[in-house]
Amino acid sequence: MFPGTEAQEETLMMELSRLVQEQVQGSSWWELRGKDCAILGLAFVALAPGFLLLRSSSLLLFSLGLLLLGVSHAAITVKGAHLSSHSSLTRSPLLNRIWAVFFIEVCGAFSADAGVQAHIKMHHAHTNVLGLGDSSTWKVPGLSRSLYLFIAPLAVPVITPLVALAQLKHQPLLSSLRTLLMVSLGLWSHFWILVHVSEFGSTLSALGCMFVTRNFFSLPYIHVNIFQHIGLSMFSPEQRPKRIYQMSHGVLNLPRNLLLDWTFGHSLISCHIEHHLFPKLSDNMCLKVKPIVSRFLALKSLPYQQDSYLSRLRLFFDQYQELMVLAPPITELVGIQ
Template sequence: MQSVPEEWREGRDEREGGGAGGGGEGMHAKNGEMLVKRRVDSEEMNGGWKKKNGVEEVEVSEKESLMMELTRMVQKMVKESSWWERRGIDCSILAAAFFCLPPAFLLLASSQLLWFLAGMLLMGVAHAVLTIKGTHLASHGALSESQAWAKLWAVFFIEICGSFSARAGVQGHIKMHHAHTNVIGLGDSSVWKVPFLPRSVYLFIAPLAVPIITPLVALAHLKGNSLAHVVRTVLMITLGLYSQYWLLINVSGFNSPLGALLCMLICRNMFSVPYIHVNIFQHIGLPMFSPTGRPKRIYQMTHGVLNLPRNPVLDWVFGHSLINCHVEHHLFPFLSDYMCLKVKPVVSKYLTERKLPYQEDSYFSRLSVFFHKYQELMVFAPAITELVGVQ
């Protein structure tokens, strides 16, 4: 399947256990058939198992697992989809955001208040699309089938546009959050918890510091990296920040450096509050798991992930995989935003028929929950649920 990263094709990340407790088993497709693969140390040959180069394979038919059955259905849909559906639509949205920047800089040069505000709004939306939707898709390698281009897009969107380290972003998001979703101390979204802040400050004021904190955190993550990597990351982050500042001074005609910096802060903050909200709404408050007793992948993701309803603004700015298709995204993180939306009916129907949870709640309902249960959810660590150890 073209859109599946190499490590998924080899079966390393599609283990039923999602990491710990997976038993070292994986899955792959061969001539259209789903196979389970695992390493063996003995010479035993059980019925249905075939040994080849130290690896035993068994064809899955009637005993096909839930995750493998759902994966097969999704793979079939991806294979039947065009490039435009797999990547083109989302690439077009990102390109449109990029092409909105020149008119935004020109509108900011206007002496008319209405046009000036329109320019600020246009730049804020374009910046959010590039730094939220773009960085998220780039971190998953969902913008290109070429690994070389995927790495290039990750540097462009995460470092130049997002002012963060591409390596740290992939490490924290892919290798921690996705690999250990809702596992306490690993992928439990604890990075967004600031327990000493009052709830109103945390939910509505603290997010406004994200554009300032982000490059500082990126610099902290560079400790221990090679000099070449440190220099590249610092140069890319500086390029992204300084290019916007230079254009505001030389194209938009800002006379004051302070005014240009203030404009940058406002534009980069336009979606900071919902950005923090979305990050905590969809995981915190849901079942948490022990690092040594997590359930199989399909149980972990269906119990620990929640979808928000479709939103005409956030769907396009953040992307479907972060809003109304977050369950689908955690089950199949290699899919683009549009493909998550396309497989959503199949995934939701399958989970419902198998009596697995398909969790959805509205934005304002989750906001109300967090506002009234702030101490329980954000100050004190969520309790481990009885789902720990589900096999």
């Protein structure tokens, strides 16, 4: 039981927001946005040697090229798309919008409008609310646990543009045409570079390389999506706790991981709680305010949930039926509804 009135909850959130805002106001541009922009810049720089290394007859150099392209593609399409969709890359709404279309549609082969609707307007607005923001997009009850966790994610590069096409019927005509043009431009450009710069001799080999490099992080991408919410407190659309209780009970942080920190960003890995409480903060700022948030929640006797990647993987493998096939039970947080 967690007693608390609406006024008390608002006071808690205002108090935490004030502490976080003090950190934000005392931070430099490099801390606010520069570091994350630099990481994305390095990802783009790494594309050139990656494509050139694919021309090598050396297996080692060729593999290094694949690795560079796989890591860069993940950083651009996950970290870049996530930050721009949250308007965290620049102070300009227009520039954030342009970057979101570029990262999500041109580089990620998905609809920017559909992505923002699903992530910002549904997942963040209704975190862990069943049927709204409960990561239900990635549930496939007909699959076994092994297929779902280890095989199905490898189809993400193929499924993503197909889902984007299916979403076009729900969008205005001009938005649909833009998405179709940008996705086509991104896929064609990737293929053209592999043929004319990396010197792939056949269409099949170029398409195969596209599939491999776009698939490097498909497994952790799906895993992270479900690990940090499903299996935690779930709420009904009619009854949900106030924001600070909802996020502290329904969001989990994973440990820091050098590769995933680089490709996905801190806000999707070790600072997911901070991200859900303050979604407009950049990855680096989420990391900077992490000690403040963890101390505050502990002081107010609220949970600050953390677990390891392998521990969550074991949990989902052992309890796949309960967590991913059947609907998780609704949590009743008495006194804070």
